[in-house]
Amino acid sequence: MKWFNHIAIAAATAAVIAPPLVPIAILGATAPDWLERVHKALTGARLRHRGPTHYVIMWILGLFATLTLYDVHHIGAAFFYGGLTHVTADAFTVTGVPFSPLSDRRFHLFGGRIRTGNPEEYLVSGAIVIVCSIIAIATRHYADVSYAPFFFDYPEYYNNGLIDAAEWRQHRFKFF
Ligand SMILES: [Zn+2]
Numbered sequence: 001m002k003w004f005n006h007i008a009i010a011a012a013t014a015a016v017i018a019p020p021l022v023p024i025a026i027l028g029a030t031a032p033d034w035l036e037r038v039h040k041a042l043t044g045a046r047l048r049h050r051g052p053t054h055y056v057i058m059w060i061l062g063l064f065a066t067l068t069l070y071d072v073h074h075i076g077a078a079f080f081y082g083g084l085t086h087v088t089a090d091a092f093t094v095t096g097v098p099f100s101p102l103s104d105r106r107f108h109l110f111g112g113r114i115r116t117g118n119p120e121e122y123l124v125s126g127a128i129v130i131v132c133s134i135i136a137i138a139t140r141h142y143a144d145v146s147y148a149p150f151f152f153d154y155p156e157y158y159n160n161g162l163i164d165a166a167e168w169r170q171h172r173f174k175f176f
Contacts (some may be wrong), residue, residue, distance in 0.1 A: 001086075001089045001090055001092070001093060001114070001121050002116065002117060002118055002121065003030055003033070003040045004125075005089065005122060005124070005125035006029045006030060006085070006086050006089060006122050007026050007029055007030065008126075008128070008129050009029070009072040009085050009089055009124075009125050009126040009128050009129075010022075010025045010026055010028065010029030010081075010085045010086070011025060011026055011029075012128055012129040012132035012133065013025075013128065013132055014026075014078065014081065014082070014133060015136055016132045016135050016136050016139075018074065018078070021074060021075070021078035021112075024075050024078035024079050024082065025078045025079070025081055025082035025085075026082060027079060027082060028078065028079035028080060028081060028082020028083040028084075028085075028086070029082035029083065029085055029086050030082075030086070031039050031053070031082065031083050031086070032050075032053045032059075032083055032086045032087055032090075033054040033086075034045070036049065036051075036053050039053070048058055049143060050095060050096075050097055050098070051098065052098075052101070054086075054087050054097040054098060055087075055097075055098055055099065055100055055101060056084075056088070056091070056097055056098075056099045056100070056107055057085045057099060057100040058100075059080055059083040059084040059086075059087055060084060062076070062079075062080035062083070063077060063080035063081055063084055064079055066079075081095070088109065089121075089124075091109040091112065092108075092109050092110060092112060092113070092117065092121075092124065093112055093114045093116055093121075094112050094113070094114070094115055094116075095112075095116070096104065096108040096112045107117060147153045
């Protein structure tokens with residue numbers, strides 16, 4: 001998949017979860033490809049494209065480890081999350097990705113029908129961006145980063161003067 005779409009998918013989904021981490025997620029979303037170049041520069045040896053840097057399991061484990069064991073301000077998690085969106089998106093393509101070092105079989109999602117650079121990949125990333133924008137706006141997540149997405153806090157809005165008393169009465173028993 002093209003970088004444009006990798007970036008769009010990671011940025012849009014990260015914006016719903018944690019807007020300040022979008023740049024890190026973008027860095028991660030392009031990492032499986034640029035890590036191949038870093039490897040070449042450091043060792044002189046060429047890695048197979050969509051080889052070891054695209055192991056799905058590595059990005060899953062990285063995300064899991066940063067979420068559970070150690071991380072600084074979720075920066076590591078955002079990076080691995082971005083990488084995971086990259087290899088997941090690549091799994092939709094004809095070439096697929098390797099799941100782990102233990103198998104040579106290519107991993108595909110939904111039959112791996114998308115050809116890199118074809119209109120479908122722009123359709124998929126476009127749809128994701130639209131859905132994420134709607135969620136982000138609907139949950140007003142941009143107003144407060146620490147705020148749990150999908151849950152409106154009407155009493156808090158009332159106290160902050162965001163809504164008036166009538167609106168608060170109307171929504172006070174709505175919890176999501
Ligand atoms: Zn890739």
